[in-house]
Amino acid sequence: MGPVNWLAVLLAAVLAFAVGGLWYGPLLGRAKLEEVGPGGLAARRNPGRTLGLTATLLLVSATMLGHLYARLPAENLAAKPWLYFMMASGLAVAFVIPALWISYAHQRLSTRLALIDAGYWIVAYLAMGAAFWLLR
Amino acid sequence: MGDVNWLAVLLGALAGFAVGGVWYGPIMGKRWMGAVGLSEDQVKSGSMPLIYGLTFVFSLIASWTLAHTFATYGRDLPFDIKVLTAFGVALGFIVPAIGTNYLFSQKSKALFFIDAAYWLLFYTAMGAVHAALG
Numbered sequence: 303m304g305p306v307n308w309l310a311v312l313l314a315a316v317l318a319f320a321v322g323g324l325w326y327g328p329l330l331g332r333a334k335l336e337e338v339g340p341g342g343l344a345a346r347r348n349p350g351r352t353l354g355l356t357a358t359l360l361l362v363s364a365t366m367l368g369h370l371y372a373r374l375p376a377e378n379l380a381a382k383p384w385l386y387f388m389m390a391s392g393l394a395v396a397f398v399i400p401a402l403w404i405s406y407a408h409q410r411l412s413t414r415l416a417l418i419d420a421g422y423w424i425v426a427y428l429a430m431g432a433a434f435w436l437l438r
Numbered sequence: 439m440g441d442v443n444w445l446a447v448l449l450g451a452l453a454g455f456a457v458g459g460v461w462y463g464p465i466m467g468k469r470w471m472g473a474v475g476l477s478e479d480q481v482k483s484g485s486m487p488l489i490y491g492l493t494f495v496f497s498l499i500a501s502w503t504l505a506h507t508f509a510t511y512g513r514d515l516p517f518d519i520k521v522l523t524a525f526g527v528a529l530g531f532i533v534p535a536i537g538t539n540y541l542f543s544q545k546s547k548a549l550f551f552i553d554a555a556y557w558l559l560f561y562t563a564m565g566a567v568h569a570a571l572g
Contacts (some may be wrong), residue, residue: 359534366530392487396503400496
């Protein structure tokens, strides 16, 4: 896997999780609830399982991100620290969001829901990139 | 940035698109409809040109970015490592993201597994095209 920065992996997952709490809480919690309907938010119905699985999934992505940075030539990252942010947000914009939107379009989900969830991934990936940049 | 094989970008997107036609058609079509809770009429009532047009454009974005990644950092990687890298993008980034969103919206496990498997197949096919054409 290369020299993965495991402390940064952990911080990245924690930050992405915290961003999710803000994004789907005070910022856009109400908008999301309007889209999924009453009783449609798993975090309210079964918080333990939902948050536990979410933390696990975010940790998987943070680990893969750590593996990706570890595979890059170290001198590249040292010379161009903005690569941490560019690559992380690029993953969200070019891989995660297109896939999400394709799946959502076929399910006939609303554009508003697609934008709320896509926005979260951009912010979450920027936060994860920031974790690796901070602890580089 | 323009230093990519445009034929591979186009064919890579088409490969993912074609896998989708088979996966959501004869293989999982009925089960997918049941898992989403859409009827055949509801599916047909959507704007197909818009939905398939968007699907293709989004597939092209992903395919170009994969080509750009290989052109920048992995020009000399062997075939299997390129396919594995594409598979890893789906497994490490897309499947967890979709899993989180589906979990929070209380979508069924069946829907998650059908869509997650699709993205793994999509990226494997797209990766194979890029690995073959370089």
